[in-house]
Every structure is written in structure tokens, then in C-alpha cells.
Amino acid sequence: SQQGEEDPQALSIQEGENATMNCSYKTSxxxxxxxxxxxxxxxxxxxxxxxxxxxxxSGRLRVTLDTSKKSSSLLITASRAADTASYFCATVYQTGANNLFFGTGTRLTVIP
Amino acid sequence: EPEVTQTPSHQVTQMGQEVILRCVPISNHLYFYWYRQILGQKVEFLVSFYNNEISEKSEIFDDQFSVERPDGSNFTLKIRSTKLEDSAMYFCASSEEWGQGAHEQYFGPGTRLTVT
Incomplete structure (x- = not known):
């Protein structure tokens, strides 16, 4: 499957802290x-x-991609209560098709 | 800022009934998509559409499903005879371009379909 898998499944942090979510995928x-x-x-x-x-x-967001490890990370700096949401990575397979394959998501809770 | 819109926001239907979910993609976009998300599960690709025909479809998109662009602005998903397992949030998306260029897909707010 080309679908990404995020970890952790859930993350709870205090406002002002940084949040890091990871995504792994299986194909190019x-x-x-x-x-x-x-x-x-x-x-x-x-x-x-x-x-x-x-x-x-992009603003407070930083994304990295390591194709050798087939992984990506999303860093949200100086988190705010409004950042509370689920975050998904989605991959586009290297076929020319543009379909998105979504992961299971990370549920982020930012505590004010 | 342009956005994808979807109607209705919530549709309740009885098993075996036909439903049509409607979407208005962003006006200068050429590629359109339907995805669905069963409660608590991943977002899954259903179908993509370009130049009035299906470009790609997943295994989920069987003969019970069809898509249409009836005019210059609407993009619809029809389910001919709904089943309980069709209950999900259905998302429409659109993008400017396709292929090896990387292009963001912009999603609508979704239609929650409940089949009873």
C-alpha cells in the first residue's frame, strides 16, 4: 500500500510547545x-x-522529507489552542496519477 | 479566497435509495476528485475526473457509483442504491493541474451521508 502512516496517533501538549508528527510510507x-x-x-x-x-x-510549520527512509515529519512551533486538530499526511504515488493516499492521522490536542 | 463547496452538508437516506452529492469546485480548476471517510477511518480515494471523463478510480468506486459534470460549475457523485456501509463523510476536491507536476488538492467541507 502507498498509504502513509502517522505517529503518534495522539499527541497532547501545552500551548507554546512544539509538536512533531511523523509519517512513513512504503513506495516511491x-x-x-x-x-x-x-x-x-x-x-x-x-x-x-x-x-x-x-x-x-510555511509560517510556524516545518516539513521535512527523507526519501531514503520513506518518512516525513511535520513540526508545528509555538503551538496554540487553535492548532488542536487531526493532522494527516497524504502521498501521491509516482505513476503520473494525482490520487492522494491518506494516513491514519495524528490527533493533536493543545492545552491552553 | 476561492473554495470548494458541497451540498448538502448532511444527507440521511434509506437503504436502497439513490443519492446525489453535489460539489462546486474552484472555478479555474480542471481536475476533480471524490474521497470518502468512514467514521474513525482513513480518507479514501474514490475517483478522479478530467475533461468530462473518469481518469482514475479505486476499487470502492463500483457500478453503484457514478460521477458527472452536468454543467460548467457542478460536479456530482451519485450512488444508485445505497447500502449501510456507504455511510461516511464524502469529500469533493479540485486541483489546477495533474501529473508529474505537484499540485495541491483543495477540499470541500464534506457531505455526511447516513444510510439507515
Missing amino acids: INNLQWYRQNSGRGLVHLILIRSNEREKH
Whole structure:
């Protein structure tokens, strides 16, 4: 399966701390994307990292990609209560198709 | 900021009934997708659509499912005879481009389908 698998499944931190979530996948990818989902709501695109990129930043978000280990991490710095959500990685397989394969997600709780 | 919209937000139907879920993708996007998320499970790809035809579909997308772009703005998912296991959140997404270029998919808020 090309689907990503996140760990941890759940993470609880204090406001102001950093949160790190990891994603592993099994096959060669074209790109990897991170999404956020607030409870019962839609998926919000956070960041896309291509297979030839190693690190990408967007505001308080930092994503790394290690294709040799088939893994990615999402770091949220200086977390806020509003960051409480589920975070998913989604991979695009290297076939030319653009279908996203989602992982199981990490449930992040930021305690004010 | 442009966004993908979906209607209805919640649909309750009886087993065996037909349902149509509607989506309005972002206006300049050319590629459209349906995904579903059964409660507590992963988001799963159903189908992608470009130039008025299906580009890719998953094993889930069997003969009970169909998609259509009836006009220049709407994109619909039809389930002909719903089953209990079709109960899920259905997400529509769209993207500007396709293929080896990496392009973000933008998701709608979802339609929660409950089959009783």
C-alpha cells in the first residue's frame, strides 16, 4: 500500500510547545502533502513537499522529507489552542496519477 | 479566497435509495476528485475526473457509483442504491493541474451521508 502512516496517533501538549508528527510510507512518491482536519470538518491543505525537496517552511510549520527512509515529519512551533486538530499526511504515488493516499492521522490536542 | 463547496452538508437516506452529492469546485480548476471517510477511518480515494471523463478510480468506486459534470460549475457523485456501509463523510476536491507536476488538492467541507 502507498498509504502513509502517522505517529503518534495522539499527541497532547501545552500551548507554546512544539509538536512533531511523523509519517512513513512504503513506495516511491511524487510528493507528500500535509492536511489538517478539525473535528467533523473538511480537510485543509497545509503544505506540499516534492520528492526532490528535503525541507519546507510555511509560517510556524516545518516539513521535512527523507526519501531514503520513506518518512516525513511535520513540526508545528509555538503551538496554540487553535492548532488542536487531526493532522494527516497524504502521498501521491509516482505513476503520473494525482490520487492522494491518506494516513491514519495524528490527533493533536493543545492545552491552553 | 476561492473554495470548494458541497451540498448538502448532511444527507440521511434509506437503504436502497439513490443519492446525489453535489460539489462546486474552484472555478479555474480542471481536475476533480471524490474521497470518502468512514467514521474513525482513513480518507479514501474514490475517483478522479478530467475533461468530462473518469481518469482514475479505486476499487470502492463500483457500478453503484457514478460521477458527472452536468454543467460548467457542478460536479456530482451519485450512488444508485445505497447500502449501510456507504455511510461516511464524502469529500469533493479540485486541483489546477495533474501529473508529474505537484499540485495541491483543495477540499470541500464534506457531505455526511447516513444510510439507515
